[in-house]
Amino acid sequence: MRTVHTFRDARALGSGCVGLVPTMGYLHEGHISLVDAARRECDTVIVSLFVNPLQFAPTEDLASYPRDLERDAEMVEEAGADVLFAPQLEEMYPDKPLTTVAVDLVTEGMEGEIRPGHFDGVATVVAKLFAGIAPDRAYFGRKDAQQLVTVRRMTTDLSFPIVIVGEPIVRESDGLALSSRNTYLDPAERAAARSINRGINAVAEAIIAGERSGTELERIAATPVNDEPGIDLDYATLADQDTASALLDLDRPAFLAVAARVGRTRLLDNVHIDRIDGGWVPDAGIRLDGPSILYREA
Numbered sequence: 001m002r003t004v005h006t007f008r009d010a011r012a013l014g015s016g017c018v019g020l021v022p023t024m025g026y027l028h029e030g031h032i033s034l035v036d037a038a039r040r041e042c043d044t045v046i047v048s049l050f051v052n053p054l055q056f057a058p059t060e061d062l063a064s065y066p067r068d069l070e071r072d073a074e075m076v077e078e079a080g081a082d083v084l085f086a087p088q089l090e091e092m093y094p095d096k097p098l099t100t101v102a103v104d105l106v107t108e109g110m111e112g113e114i115r116p117g118h119f120d121g122v123a124t125v126v127a128k129l130f131a132g133i134a135p136d137r138a139y140f141g142r143k144d145a146q147q148l149v150t151v152r153r154m155t156t157d158l159s160f161p162i163v164i165v166g167e168p169i170v171r172e173s174d175g176l177a178l179s180s181r182n183t184y185l186d187p188a189e190r191a192a193a194r195s196i197n198r199g200i201n202a203v204a205e206a207i208i209a210g211e212r213s214g215t216e217l218e219r220i221a222a223t224p225v226n227d228e229p230g231i232d233l234d235y236a237t238l239a240d241q242d243t244a245s246a247l248l249d250l251d252r253p254a255f256l257a258v259a260a261r262v263g264r265t266r267l268l269d270n271v272h273i274d275r276i277d278g279g280w281v282p283d284a285g286i287r288l289d290g291p292s293i294l295y296r297e298a
C-alpha cells in the first residue's frame with residue numbers, strides 16, 4: 001500500500017475501476033467494512049483521510065477529533081487497500097475556498113437544522129475528492145443517513161459519473177453504532193448511549209409487527225432515550241431515503257434517524273427500511289461479536 005499526500009499522486013495510482021472510501025480517520029470496523037466492499041467491487045481501492053475543518057462549527061470538536069495517521073495506515077493496509085490519500089490542509093484548501101457546494105432541501109431538517117453549514121462542508125470536500133481522484137465508485141456508511149442522501153444528490157446534480165454505495169451500520173456487541181466519537185464516552189455515558197439502540201431495535205420490531213405511522217415509530221424510538229437519565233434526545237424522525245424529508249407514514253423507502261447528546265458527544269443512529277417482496281424490511285446493520293478496535297485500544 002502507498003501513502004500519498006497529493007491529488008496528483010492519488011489519481012495517478014488509480015487503475016481500472018477505482019473505489020474511494022472517504023474518511024476522517026481514527027478508523028474502526030465500520031470504515032473497514034467500506035474498504036471490504038470496495039475491495040470486492042473495484043480494482044484499485046483508495047482510502048482518503050482528512051479531518052475536514054469546513055464541516056465543523058467553531059463550537060464543535062475539530063481540535064479534539066481523534067487523529068493517528070500511523071494507526072490508520074496500518075489498518076488500511078491490513079484491510080487490503082491500495083492507496084491511503086492523506087492530504088495536508090494546504091493540499092485540500094490551498095486558499096480560503098470561495099466556492100462552496102450547497103445542497104438544498106435534503107439538508108434542511110435533522111442534522112442540517114442542528115448543525116447549520118455542516119452539509120455544505122461535507123458536500124464541498126466530497127466534491128473536491130470526487131473531482132481530484134475521479135473514482136468510479138464511492139463508499140459511505142449508512143450511519144450518517146442524511147449525509148448519504150446529500151452526497152447522492154450532489155453527485156447527481158453535479159453529474160459526477162460515480163456510483164454511490166451505502167453500506168450497513170456496524171455496531172458494538174451491545175448495539176452502539178460505531179463512531180470515532182465513541183472514544184469520547186466515559187463508562188456511564190456509554191451505558192446511557194445504549195438506550196439509542198434499544199429504541200432502534202424496538203422500531204425494527206414494530207415495523208415487522210405492522211406499524212406504519214411515522215408519529216408512532218418516532219415515539220417508539222424516542223421512548224428509551226427519553227426514559228434514560230444522562231442522555232438528551234435531539235430528534236427521532238422517520239425520513240424519506242431519497243429526500244431526507246420527514247414522513248407521516250412508512251409508505252416509501254425510509255430511515256428512522258435518532259440523534260442524541262451524551263455529555264459533550266453527539267451520537268447518530270438509524271434503522272434503514274426498504275420495501276422487499278411487497279413487505280417493509282428494517283435493517284439496523286450488523287453487530288460485532290466482541291468489542292470494536294475503539295474499545296480494544298482503550
Ligand code: PAF
Nearest residue numbers: 022023024052122125144
Ligand atoms: O463521514 C465522514 O467521515 C465525513 O463526513 C466525510 C464523508 C469523510 C467527509 O469529510
